[in-house]
Amino acid sequence: MRHLYSFLAVVLSLDDVEVHFDFYHLTARATPERELLKHRAKLPRHYFDMLLYAGVLQVESDPPYQPSLKRPASIGMNIRSLGSRVLFDMCFSPRTYKLWQNTDAVLEDISLPSDIFEEYVYRLGAISRFRYLGRVEDPQVAIQLGENDMIEFKRDFLLSKSGIIKSVVAFANSNNGNLFLGITDEGSIVGVNHEVEQYGDPDKYVLAITQYIQDKTTPFLTPFPKISLKKVMDKYVVIIFVEVSSELICGLDKNGEKYVVIRTNNRSVVVKDPHQIGEIYVKRKLGSEISRRLGLL
Known part of the structure; x- marks a missing residue:
């Protein structure tokens, strides 16, 4: 043949x-x-x-x-x-x-x-x-695949904080996902070198991102996102891998109010409908298949 x-x-x-x-x-x-x-x-x-x-x-x-x-x-x-x-x-x-x-x-x-x-x-x-379904550790491979339900790009950390939390929460509530900081929506690597220099040390910069995610999500993300810094053509790119959580994860806005986000195609969407939030919670606690069999969804 x-x-x-x-x-x-x-x-x-x-x-x-x-x-x-x-x-x-x-x-x-x-x-x-x-x-x-x-x-x-x-x-x-x-x-x-x-x-x-x-x-x-x-x-x-x-x-x-x-x-x-x-x-x-x-x-x-x-x-x-x-x-x-x-x-x-x-x-x-x-x-x-x-x-x-x-x-x-x-x-x-x-x-x-x-x-x-x-x-x-x-x-x-x-x-x-x-194994690690959806994990992409190479920014250039991510650019080749493009933004989808498991990959999202942000230009930086300091000016994209609220968007970063939305993405992290959405991945945790929907499916494993990868968030790259230092890459534009169009897939161009611009790097976060200026932010690393502002913090004075790559480790301090990664720690600041880690602390911000921890402070702006609830309950505590388990497992916590894996955050690393990688150089591509002398430009630093932050790689955040978020594993789907067994809990319903919420983001916290500037007033400390909770909000829920899910991933739909290549977008992170805030969910306000209490019934839909309830469905997400049931899925997290019982699993989709058991929930359907019990007629809860």
Whole structure:
């Protein structure tokens, strides 16, 4: 059976143990198109050869690449973000049993259209799991995916405080989400260097953001958002990963009054309807499926 899609490895160097390559996705049309998935990737040869033997990988190499003897190997797709595109890590292990515990090679941050991703899972007989579903740690990957129900951009911290709390509360009440400070709505990295300089130290700056989120949300967020600072092209970007809460989380306005926010598509929407707030609370306490079975929703 001829497939329309294939991975492509352009070999940069290799030895008896490991292959270094540029990793592409290839579309077999009249004029083949290639999309770079990973620059200077590397894999142990028997995992590289596993993709070749499975018929999902084409290889460009001079001299022509010669695979080693076929060895047992298994593959798992660690899904990190779902949508029109799927962001995932491709994990390799000698055996399927305890694949996640025994993973000894990974191709991280691979992004493919959802239908193509599913085709590769089928062709590889891969095992999938959802770990940190929606977590995106690379600002450039986030820009590629664009704002959606799990990703939001803010230009800064000091002038976006109320919007930041709305987003954090919305993610906590709806689904895991990533908030990036230092990126415009259009996806341009402007950085928060001026704010870091104002606080005099990156750690003090992150602590100020942490303290503000803690002061302006109730009850205490558990787990508390993971906040980190990353440099991209000499520009600082703040990455805030919010996990969905089992509690109904509220924001506090300037008067200390509570308000509820949920995530709808790529917007954080304040909920004022008491009945809708009640539904959110029930879902948090009992779970959506149990709530439906009991006729509470």
